[in-house]
Amino acid sequence: MSLGDSEANRPPTVLPTKNEMAGLIASKDWSTTALGDTNSWSSSLKLIVGIMTASGFPMAVRWGPEFILIYNDGYRSILADKHPWALGLPFRVVWPEVVSELMPLQEAILAGKSPGVYSEDRPLTIRRRGMSWETAHFTVSYSPVPDPTSSTGIGGVLVTAVETSDRLRIEKALEFKTHELFEANQRLQDGQALYRSALAAGRMGTWETDLVAKTRLWTPEGMALFGINLPGGRGHVGGAQDEYWSALHPDDRHLMQDFHELADNQDSFTSEYRVVWPDGTTLWLRGHGRVVARTPDGKAHRLVSIVADVTERKAAEDHAQFLMHELSHRSKNLLAVIQSISRRTARTTTTMEDFESRFGRRLQGLAASHDALVRNSWQGASLADLMRQQLLPFTDIQNSRVELAGPDIVVTAEATQAIGLAIHELATNAIKYGALSVPAGKVKISWTFDSESLASRGLLLKWVEQGGPRVVPPSRNGFGHLVIGEMIERSLNAKVTLEFLHHGLEWSASIPATNLVIEAQT
Template identity: 80%
Template sequence: MARLIADKDWSTTPLGARADWSPSLKLVVGIMTASGFPMALRWGPELVLIYNDGYRSILADKHPWALGLAFRVVWPEVVSELVPLQEAILAGESPGLYSEDLPLTVRRRGTNSETAHFTVSYSPVPDPFSPTGIGGVLVTAVETTERLKVEAELQFKTHELSEANRRLRDNRALYQSALAAGRMGTWETDLVAGTRLWTPEGMLLFGIDLPGGQGQVGGDKDEYWSALHPDDRHLMHEFHALAEKQDSFTSEYRVVRQDGTALWLRGHGRVVARTPDGKAHRLVSIVADVTERKAAEDHARFLMHELSHRSKNLLAVIQSISRRTARSATTMAEFEGRFGQRLQGLAASHDALFRNNWQGASLAELVRQQLVPFVEVQGARVALSGPDVVVSAEATQAIGLAIHELATNAIKYGALSVPEGKVKISWALDRGPYELLLKWVERGGPPVAPPSRNGFGHLVIGEMLERSLNAKVVVEFAVCGLEWSASIPATHLVVAAQNGIGPGA
């Protein structure tokens, strides 16, 4: 999808040429296409659709035709349900929506309609260039149609099995054959005799092996209680209490087998016989392994939490950049130019993070990405040197902004403002409390002097690094050129291997 988006002629769409997109739109598209989680962006009043690889299966036959089209064109069958919600988000009237197993009737395979279910999150995407401050709606979606079908089939089979138990209660051999043919993990509990009768499939799930499948209820030899996860053992007593009040119940719990393997099971219990006074006598239980489903749900929740956390952090930084830039700008044009450049610098730092799955970024790559818009890196005027270092995500953002501001200052007032000026960026590792020493040294430029007032650039190259990374920053306006250095604690190093990189590396 990243290639399709890059190759598409966007000038024919309401969004216009890609080069003219707002920094917010470019940034969120970069985040979206770098993710494997199904995501789609609906931008502008027309809700123009841009999506990533994970979302293609949701579109089915509508991919790749849907790319760049208005939402009303792509999904006309759900316009009445979803367009008002998205328009309210764009207008700033709604904070968004999260819904589990949302049913929608869609047409995505020819003209046939189907009812599909999705767990979705609709989130506003801030954009300072939009009249409402909201540029679009970011949609994360997981299709749950198949999972719901499986669960419905399991309930249906459970119901069928209960009916079979009623018909075959006096014919245990036929009852056992039916269970074996269904290959369901199941067992029968006799609450009066205090015994259990397991099928082989049920014992396999619980990791137990009992002669003849015979177990017992209660005491320290209760095989069911022993197999339950310690945090879920209380459920066994709850199941027995439920059996006294109702004929059936459903639950999910964990078991730990003897080899240490933990499984999530979804079970359904049904009382098939009661004593004359109404107490539960025989209880049939059936379970299915839902470990993979639980893991997928946990991963989806983790991804949504991470996306929310990173988005909030990023928006806080953008808001800070906007406020600080506005304070120093004297005209709207000056504000737009400075603000746009700083957003591009922030986006370059995020590009470096994407390449390492948000685990950090190569310091050399980060510096290169920040300098590319200004000057040829590793040419006659700029030199990089230092060991192979990967810094944390937090450090990537702070260092990237600092390098961007230093480069901007050098282009306007420093060494890079004259043909003969040069800049050397170097870093080294130490075993002291500040293991990373990063330096920026300018030579051959015009005379420099401290600024008459401290603006956003001074904040970024000094206070922000010191506050966010607990670093020590030194700025010297030497006669021969600006010298800047930052000593950064080892806690912000992800990888530090002594492999030097120098010119030509």
């Protein structure tokens, strides 16, 4: 098939709308904002927006000197009535009520003077629902987003946020319930029904421990959270029969002794730990313990405990940590590739103008590969889509001088970058010296599987030129030769063949199956 023949089936230039914000970002006219048209966005901005919109965790990017706001679906609840009006507006316009507090933090990060900010349960007095003021609490992380096009090397600030207002209210309720339980020991029968209803609604459970008698009395809600079932709710403290110790995660069992020591020295304390049910289910619990009676020597005699299930909150925190690690990993990889391209280009150029021209074109090629990856949420890229993206700057999409032929294949993110750079260098050479430098010249790019075995078959990728000027092998090997040869072989464990034949240049790469994500032959 030719580039012209495939125009009707060519993927759209905007991101597919898998969620509301991805659709709003893709359809917005960014040329009216300080960021400009999306075609002029840096690779770093496109990368972070792609990662952010693919995540369900509340995230936002504040980009450039004006900190233009771009955010994902998870962040909408934080904006409340300010969504979708806030998209593409400066931070000062969206959150004027907190500019004096937060703007200096962001400016320090953008200037490269701060490595980032992390704050737990930060109170902010804001207006986000009409004209009503409220004090909300957030656990937030402000992280710098590297961008080589920025004068400071930082393009903007990545904000990950979890609103903790509800959790703080729950913790206050837990503390209140602990105190209430202390008083309710005198009138337990009267308030038992109401109290049990509150525990069930809040996924909370309680029990009382007698450290002298070595007994423990559980409520049904408490036993349910620990995955235990005791006749009459009566348990035992200490030894092999201790149901509390047995239910604790093996890595958290040492905390039991710590809690007893705390009870000997203070009237109340907080706790957070894991329990493992008999079926293997693991829950995170957080709560309070309160001493209600002491022995004559001041040691804890009886204490009541109340805990709540916080498994979902812990999972959200773990996911946020994973996202930050993944973002750091991908940013470092991208910077390493850009630095390598810069060094290699500098070695083969003699003037600054030549360097800027070549380096800029190669960055455009890298950005084209990233566009293909973003369309698939960084889960790989369609090989056909990657070829079209790389060839668009070199040839009219309507003509038939470039032919693409091969089955539907998705290659990994690493293979996308390596193959994309190689195709860019081959196209550059063809435009300057090869088949695309004359009207009659043609290029055929084909790919197929090199084996019938599904378990071991790899990819055979070919670039064949015809009808161009007489082929003359270069007198010396430059950066382009390194990209289409050694770089492909080393990064993909591939085998590359390059031939300068009389009818035109021929290049092929045999790429192992480990670089393929999806292989569906058409």
